[in-house]
Amino acid sequence: MSATFEKLMNGADGGLALLQVLAENSFDSVLVTDASPKGKIIYANKSFKSLTGHDPSEIIGKTPRILQGPGTDAKVIARLAGALKSGGKFEGKAINYKKDGTPFIMYWRVLPIKVGRKIIAWVAIQRQGSTI
Ligand SMILES: Cc1cc2nc3c(=O)[nH]c(=O)nc-3n(C[C@H](O)[C@H](O)[C@H](O)COP(=O)(O)O)c2cc1C
Known part of the structure; x- marks a missing residue:
């Protein structure tokens, strides 16, 4: 991270504006x-809709378990x-599983968002995987 970038991130509105553009357009x-x-889901971007078929407005307040089904590997979920x-x-x-029930391979990362030592949210970055 350069000093200029850090200044932008820590500025009054800069960090928020940058984060919004990144999340919305990823x-x-x-x-x-x-x-x-x-x-509970508090945000999903447009690419989440392209990937899963779920409109962000319909899933706020639900949990990402809505994506799971009979073929989901319980060992992977236990690790998560x-x-x-x-x-x-x-x-x-x-x-x-997509909203219409179509199975697909989800390849994803989940990371804690911390303020100091306190976790305030979790973020997932997700895409379609090619092989399990
Ligand atoms: C930020 C975040 C993203 C998640 N994304 C997925 C996902 O894409 N697919 C999935 O199968 N589970 C996902 N999960 C996992 C489920 O929401 C749930 O935490 C997991 O199934 C463990 O809980 P359980 O033991 O009650 O099933 C995600 C969890 C979090 C916190």
């Missing part, structure tokens, strides 16, 4: 949940649940 799906144990418990990071692939 080719990858971006999903944000609150920090509650269930992880472990990361959520310990405040760590996750990266993995699993079968998920």
Whole structure:
């Protein structure tokens, strides 16, 4: 990170404006949940809709479990649940399902957003994977 970039990020409105442009225009799906144990969705970008078929406005307040189904590997989800418990990071692939029920390979990362030591939200970066 350059000093100029850091100044922009830490400026009154600069960091927020930059973050908004990045999240709204990312080719990858971006999903944000609150920090509650269930992880309720508080934000999804347009690429989330392209990937899953779910309109962001319909899934606010739900959890990303809506993407899971019979083919979703429970071991991968247990690894993610472990990361959520310990405040760590996750990266993995699993079968998920679009709104219309079509299965696809989800390849995604989940990371905690921290202010000091407190986790205030979780963010996921998601895309279609080619192989499990
Ligand atoms: C930010 C975030 C993104 C998530 N994205 C996905 C996802 O894309 N696909 C998926 O199968 N689970 C995803 N999950 C996992 C589920 O929401 C849930 O946390 C997981 O299934 C563990 O909870 P459970 O043990 O109650 O199933 C995500 C969780 C978080 C916090």
